[in-house]
Amino acid sequence: MTLSVSTSQAVDLRVQPVDEILDHVERSLQTHIVRDTLVRKRRSVGGRTDRDTWVRIERRLLDKIPEQGWNGTETAARMGGVAQPEWHGCLVWREAGMPVMWRADETALLPGAPVGNAILSEAPILPEEWWEALNASLDALAAQRTTRVASPDTVTITQALVTESIRDVFSDDFDTTVERWVPAHADLNWANMTATTFCLFDWEDWGNAPLGLDSASLWASSLAVPALADRVLHERRSDFESRDGRLMTLFACSKILGPYAHPEDPRLEPARRTAEQVIAELRTH
Incomplete structure (x- = not known):
């Protein structure tokens, strides 16, 4: 046809x-x-x-x-x-x-409307139960077993892709080897979750990915609202405090700061600051 x-x-x-x-x-x-x-x-x-x-x-x-x-x-x-x-x-x-x-x-049908656009410019009003459901779902997802490999932005994620993405933007000499791969949604942003009842949708590209990919992706989509980005850091701190989570934070920053960066993107400066801090932490751990 x-x-x-x-x-x-x-x-x-x-x-x-x-x-x-x-x-x-x-x-x-x-x-x-x-x-x-x-x-x-x-x-x-x-x-x-x-x-x-x-x-x-x-x-x-x-x-x-x-x-x-x-x-x-x-x-x-x-x-x-x-x-x-x-x-x-x-x-x-x-x-x-x-x-x-x-x-x-x-x-x-979804239980509610999407929280907002993929990248938010103002903080949504989310009840504590919403954050609890987010954490429960992401933790349950990471505990699954699958042979699928995640394909964020329709590109299969590999060690080579992680290294290349980070090295293209951050030339510092530190190890980019991922230690732990777990199932991830691979497109976690505010347009793919509902409120006030939490529900995660658009699962086309889920699969194994470096630990912390989802948390770093949600953090990156929150950077224009500092309080919201801080809340994501707090809720998913176990991911961000891990070595793989730090690498995924740099991976997310590389997409913001890379060759297609928009000069008026409000996330540029916080992404730069965070990247510098994360690189320093990777050098000492």
């Missing part, structure tokens, strides 16, 4: 027509996606169905799909102790004549 949305590999689903995609998913899943509930992002679109579920549809190039497959939401559904929407089923297809695959996952 050829779908008109893919006129080229460079596709932005925020602006491309998606009616044909939605029609195909509706026929296959035997449901109707309510059009005025659509949430459109660069490579995904989602909406509420007439049976009170949510369908998320993603487009991904073949070279961005690892050998382990592209079924993160499905495989995450088996985990216990992690607050996430119940998974119901999926549809996957290869687009004719294109190096592209599409995937639609149907899940239960």
